[in-house]
Amino acid sequence: MSLNSDEDRLFGKRVLIEGHNLTLASGTGIATYARGLSAAVRDAGCRTDVLVGSNRALPAHDPELAEVILFDGPRNTNLIHKAGIELRRAFGAPLGLRAGSIAGLSGTVVGRSERLAGFDRIHAIAHLIDVERLHFMRHGRRLRVEVEGQPDLFHATRPAPIEVRGAANIYTLHDIVPLRLPDTTADDKVYYARMIRELVRSADHILTVSEFSRQDIIAFTGMDPSRITNTYQAVAFPDHMVARPPDVVADALARRHGLAYKDYYLFVGAIEPKKNVGRLVDAYAAADVSRPLVVAGGLGWMYEGDLERINSERFLSYKLEGQTMTPVRRVRRLSYLPLQDVVDLIRGARALLYPSIYEGFGLPAAEAMLLGTPVMTSNVSSLPEITGDAALLVDPYDVDDMARAIRTLDTDDDLLADMTTRGRAQAGRFSRSEFAASIASVYRSVLG
Numbered sequence: 001m002s003l004n005s006d007e008d009r010l011f012g013k014r015v016l017i018e019g020h021n022l023t024l025a026s027g028t029g030i031a032t033y034a035r036g037l038s039a040a041v042r043d044a045g046c047r048t049d050v051l052v053g054s055n056r057a058l059p060a061h062d063p064e065l066a067e068v069i070l071f072d073g074p075r076n077t078n079l080i081h082k083a084g085i086e087l088r089r090a091f092g093a094p095l096g097l098r099a100g101s102i103a104g105l106s107g108t109v110v111g112r113s114e115r116l117a118g119f120d121r122i123h124a125i126a127h128l129i130d131v132e133r134l135h136f137m138r139h140g141r142r143l144r145v146e147v148e149g150q151p152d153l154f155h156a157t158r159p160a161p162i163e164v165r166g167a168a169n170i171y172t173l174h175d176i177v178p179l180r181l182p183d184t185t186a187d188d189k190v191y192y193a194r195m196i197r198e199l200v201r202s203a204d205h206i207l208t209v210s211e212f213s214r215q216d217i218i219a220f221t222g223m224d225p226s227r228i229t230n231t232y233q234a235v236a237f238p239d240h241m242v243a244r245p246p247d248v249v250a251d252a253l254a255r256r257h258g259l260a261y262k263d264y265y266l267f268v269g270a271i272e273p274k275k276n277v278g279r280l281v282d283a284y285a286a287a288d289v290s291r292p293l294v295v296a297g298g299l300g301w302m303y304e305g306d307l308e309r310i311n312s313e314r315f316l317s318y319k320l321e322g323q324t325m326t327p328v329r330r331v332r333r334l335s336y337l338p339l340q341d342v343v344d345l346i347r348g349a350r351a352l353l354y355p356s357i358y359e360g361f362g363l364p365a366a367e368a369m370l371l372g373t374p375v376m377t378s379n380v381s382s383l384p385e386i387t388g389d390a391a392l393l394v395d396p397y398d399v400d401d402m403a404r405a406i407r408t409l410d411t412d413d414d415l416l417a418d419m420t421t422r423g424r425a426q427a428g429r430f431s432r433s434e435f436a437a438s439i440a441s442v443y444r445s446v447l448g
Helices: 005-010 029-043 063-070 079-091 128-139 189-202 211-221 246-257 277-287 304-310 339-348 363-370 383-387 399-411 413-430 432-447
Strands: 014-018 047-054 100-102 121-126 143-146 153-156 168-172 205-208 228-230 265-268 293-296 316-321 324-329 331-334 351-354 375-378 392-394
Touching: 005 432, 014 029, 029 047, 029 432, 047 063, 047 128, 063 100, 063 121, 079 128, 121 128, 128 143, 128 189, 153 432, 168 432, 189 211, 205 211, 205 432, 211 228, 246 339, 265 277, 265 339, 265 363, 277 293, 277 304, 277 399, 293 339, 304 331, 339 363, 351 363, 351 399, 363 375, 363 383, 363 413, 375 383, 375 399, 383 392, 383 413, 392 399, 399 413, 413 432
Parallel strands: 014 047, 014 153, 047 121, 153 168, 168 205, 205 228, 265 293, 265 351, 293 331, 351 375, 375 392
Antiparallel strands: 100 121, 316 324
């Protein structure tokens, strides 16, 4: 294999990726980013390790048991754990922490290995999320972490006050929603603001996922613009998930969810304030269309009002099937779904309705464009940048504006066909190859 000089500078380098979100049972946008990042790093010829948290320290000489502990579910905190947390609160970890590690996965744990597949080594620190936060609150600086096999570069996929000595330290800040919309998140805003400022001050480089987020972070922190790069992020699905013929997708939607292909509207995302689900449901009701609205996503926080709207009696009717009256809901909620179901739902929707108030990137909108589904989305934050001229943009605070857009989508088939074509072209900006090239360019610059 021959490599040019730029490729030579990265080939064989060891990159440690912070991967907390990869271990979560339900999918997150950051987990999607982390998977795309690890693939991009491997495409550049680097060796990849991952750093995660665990419920207890990994045993050094028992890899099978270490794998079990790595995937152990949430446990009730006992007195030992509580005492340890109080010690961290009082003293932090001034000497740093060394992670336990295992070399890949053996398949001991059934059906979980895909979350951390492809990494050369998996490193874990007990209660990492708690420890990093308490250490930073106590000392105002990053938690120092050591791992077996010194990495050349450490890349945190979330704002995490962690550093690896002897490595270049890079952090991806997707957005600063807790600081721009403080009433919509449960974060400790004082901790979050201090941490963001410290990461910006001490990092070798900061990455983000849109030009909107880049300018937003610069404006809040006052950082040197040359030290933050927008790489966007990769938007892709496994080939086998998107290769299914439309009739197979239509059959799956009918069997699993009772939905007709291209005859419903879809929202994808957690139910939380910034997603604007309550106004979306009100706009759908005002539009007075017959096609149903499907809300697909888990519960975030402060979701009670949105759930009341989704479950409102105004969307309930009945139809006679034989001798039985069957309830029919025009607005339905589906909780967390496997990725294949999500892909099928997006492909089968007449349009994605995504009027979020604030997004660093807006992954569902980009995914819908990639899959050929028209998008209605907000005219604020990063969403106009990500969707370009391919989406129908609305004021997310104006229910009547959204209702008019939904009625347009319901009747104008020519517009939908044009949006599908434009959307696929726009989604090409976020290909895996484009993302990999951007990441490799930053890594070469940082590593010298």
